[in-house]
Amino acid sequence: MESPDYFLRFPHFQRKPALPSNDEFNRLARQMKWKRGSKKYKHERSDFLASEFNIHYGSDATKLENWQRLCIELDIGQAIGSITKCRKALAKVHVNLVDLVDTRRTGESVEHFPNVSALRKYTKETKKVFPKSAAKADGFLKALLRVII
Template sequence: MVSESFFSRFAGFKPNPSVPAKDEFARLAHARNWKENGGKYRKEWAKFIAWEFSKHYGPQATKLENWQSLCHGVGIEDGIESITKCKKALKSVHVNIVDLVDARRTGKKVKTFRSQAALRNYTLRTERIFPKNAAKEDGFLKALLREIF
């Protein structure tokens, strides 16, 4: 599994796959004495959250099933018979990507926002930020990226 390979680099750390991603990463960071927002913390957070997303939604942006899984994850059920239709449907969705990962980790429904401004306010207030560079590299995530800063 993708996230297990991430955690396997840290001897003695036992991951709990059912807690929110940010909480689990904070526990790892504390165990490793990484300062929050320090360079090592940010670098490892980017690796962790990207691997978590890939674990839950698939690593291949060329597979229709992965796009459909992403659409289902944000509540889109109809009109997703092709990758193009999935991308088009996702353009109108405003969702926090960290929350999307957590929905799969915890089994809870992901919250979507009515507007980009509402998503921006929530993301800045909660500091649940998916690293922009990691998102730009991933075809799925690019479909969900919204201007936050």
């Protein structure tokens, strides 16, 4: 990714920061004439979602404060004292990563699913799939990554 703010690469694009991420990206894709499903579309969507996550939650996975903020936002608790404990706590949380990014964009809270099966069903129904390549590259996202397909 070239910039922490993905949209700096597109100065003529009129951003609407309160829109859900899929809607915002699809507006840009239409403007740029990226065909849905193409390699370019998939690559740009992956970069966009990773950038959105990093803007809202930070990109330094070595800072305990970043992990604690994510745990607090996901209602895990405030008193987690190490990155390892945060990772373990997050391993028990099942949220859709696109929805998590959207909590900062739309102000709506993210839904917690009771298990991976319920998350998988929701993700497939809504087609809100966070690109695995982007999630694996980021320490925070990797902690929340679940096998969906």
